[in-house]
Amino acid sequence: MIIYIDIDETICVSPENRNYAEASPILENIAKANRLYDGGHTIVYWTARGSGSGIDWREVTEKQFEEWGVKHHELRLGKPIYDLFIDDKNMNARDWPDTIPVDENNSNIFDTV
Numbered sequence: 783m784i785i786y787i788d789i790d791e792t793i794c795v796s797p798e799n800r801n802y803a804e805a806s807p808i809l810e811n812i813a814k815a816n817r818l819y820d821g822g823h824t825i826v827y828w829t830a831r832g833s834g835s836g837i838d839w840r841e842v843t844e845k846q847f848e849e850w851g852v853k854h855h856e857l858r859l860g861k862p863i864y865d866l867f868i869d870d871k872n873m874n875a876r877d878w879p880d881t882i883p884v885d886e887n888n889s890n891i892f893d894t895v
């Protein structure tokens with residue numbers, strides 16, 4: 783599967799002032815994401831860091847990924863800013879199970895989670 787994962791408040795906690803350089807990793811969630819990577823899935827991190835401010839947070843984020851041991855295939859910035867994302871293939875990071883059962887056809891995973 784191709785799995786997109788958010789960064790802030792998903793694999794790290796960021797301060798309210800949005801100085802992402804001061805973010806703290808959520809090691810439990812990084813481990814879950816790394817297990818998906820190790821399982822052969824394509825892991826893409828997609829963030830809105832800088833989407834509002836215009837600041838380029840790529841270098842800071844890549845350094846954090848290295849320090850935190852975040853395995854990934856791609857880091858994408860430019861995620862739009864929104865308050866609610868309604869979609870049929872989403873999972874709230876707060877409900878992230880230890881393992882995500884995946885069927886052979888990579889479909890209907892939310893029927894089994």
Ligand SMILES: [Mg+2]
Pocket residue numbers: 788789790791792
């Ligand atoms: Mg977030």
